[in-house]
Amino acid sequence: MKSTIDTYIDEVKDEIIDIRRHLHLxxxxxxxxFKTSELVLKKLEAYGIEYQTGFAGTGVLGIIKGSNPGKTVALRADMDALPIQxxxxHPYISKEDGKMHACGHDAHTSMLLGSGYALNQMREQINGIVLLVFQPAEENAPTGGSKPMMEDGVFSEYQPDVIYGQHVWPSLPVGKxxxxxxxxxxxxxxxxxxxTGRGGHAxxxxxxxxxxxxxxxxxxSLQTIISRNVNPLDSAVLTIGKIEGGYRYNVIADKVTFEGTIRTYLPEVKEKVKSRFHTVLRQTAEAFDGSVDIEYLDGYPATINTPEWAQLARNSAKYLLGEDAAPEVAPSMAGEDFARFLENYPGAFIWLGTQIENxxxxxxxxxxxxxxxxxxxxIGSSFLVxxxxxTLDELARR
Known part of the structure; x- marks a missing residue:
């Protein structure tokens, strides 16, 4: 199978890179x-892949039906960029002021299209259905795009038995x-x-x-939540990333705002930190005779892989890339909208090594x-194939 996958990916490997560069531009x-979605539709049509549209605005679902009956597996790529200059x-830097694919979603989209091309050529070896999920708005936390896609019925006709997502990872070398x-x-x-306090002369x-x-x-005081309320063997991060307040050097400020994020893995830790967060703020405001308004947005849940499908993914990687292809990695506190897919369907989220040579x-x-x-x-396209x-072979065996 490896040689067959290599043959079909070789046919489109230059196109995969061209698509990525076009999206990066x-x-x-x-x-x-909108234009990203149009490009996806154009490529699916060129590859002869059936598709559906209209999910979460710009989301697209590609559908590849194998020649043999079986279960359904979904592969997901996100499409949106970030508000970064x-x-x-390099010669294909963003042409859009203040917008950049700084998270690799351009690569995710192009790799999924490449894998779709190969899978469609390999229908005789597919036992079931492969869904290609092109998701918008991954960066739009806490709303995201996965939940709106599911609410719009992306899986109403074909429901995945297993779902996978793949993300470029700059700390991993190519081939890992x-x-x-x-x-x-x-x-x-x-x-x-x-x-809110009371203003006055300094x-x-x-x-x-x-x-x-x-x-x-x-x-x-908020930092004591992590150091004194969370078990040291668990994980939690509370970061203040922005603070604004005051008018000038000789004026007592009547108002200050600060913004930040809380990252956790375990649901019970998240709830404990959230509860203490509100308590600390309200009691501190009361102690200092001030007032506080709290806007708390529950974001993406933790991304928790299903062990059996993570292990299968590890075996697939070793088959393609060698026994050392899947090293032990530490989890990340970064958030990921794919978590909401994993709350509804078993599967795994995977990091693809993309570290530059230097x-x-x-x-x-x-x-x-x-x-x-x-x-x-x-490599990423081949791995998805x-x-x-x-996965479909394993589901068929079961």
Whole structure:
């Protein structure tokens, strides 16, 4: 099978890279993936792949029916870009001001199209149905695109027995696949806190109530949730990423806002941190005779793989790339909308090694200078093909 997969991927490997570069040149933000969706439809038609549209606005479902009856496996790629100004110097940098594929979704889309081409050529070896899920709005946390796609009936006609997602991963070398049996990525909640005191002249603090001082106490106290309320053997992160307040050097501030994120794996840890978060803020505001308004957004749940399908994915990677292809990897606290698919269907989320040759210059995901090694793209397409066929074969054996 390896030689057959290689043959078909070789036929489109240049096109996979061309598609990725075209999408990189023309990134579209969450909910605006109209031209990206049109390109996906054009390629599916050219490859002779059946499709459905109209899911979460710009989402597309490709449908490949094998020559043999069987179960259904889904492969998902996200399509949206980020509101980031690209700062690279390669010949296909983004042409859209303030927009960039800094998370590799352009690569995800092109790899899934490449795997779709090969799978459609290999229908005789497919026992069942392969679904190609092109998802919008992954970056639009906490709403996302996976839940709206499911609400719009993306799986109403063909329901997956197993679903997989794949993400480029800059800390893994090309030719390596990152897979974990359970926790892969974290739950990602967001918050915005507005602290209100009383303004006044800096020389007469007794007449005011300094919102900056109240906010300072809150931010310091919030960190004790992680250090004193969460079991050290569990995982949780609370980060304040933005703070605004004050008018000038000699004015006591009457209002301060700060924003941040909470990341966890276990649902019970998430609920504990969330509860303590609200308690600490309200009691601190009361202690300092101020007030607080809390906007808390429950984001994506933790991305938890199904062990049996993670193991199958590991075996598929080793078959294609060698026994050392699936090294042990630590989970990430980054959030991922694919988690909502995994809440409804068994499956696994997988990292594809895309580290550039000079790893000292490798920038992380969401960086304005993020790059990936395009040699990984045909590998990613081949892996998805093997993974889909292996999964359907296993389901047929059962």
């Amino acid at each position: 023309h990134p579209e933000l969450s909910g605006e993936e 690209e700062m690279n110097d 696949i990152g897979i974990r049996d359970k926790e892969m990525m974290g739950a990602s909640d967001r918050f915005k806190v507005t602290v 020389s007469m603090p007794q007449d005011g109530n300094d919102a900056i001082m109240i906010a300072n106490q809150m931010i310091t 790893k000292e210059e490798q920038k992380p995901l969401h960086d304005p200078k993020f790059k990936l090694d395009e040699r990984a793209l045909p 093997k993974l889909a066929i292996d």
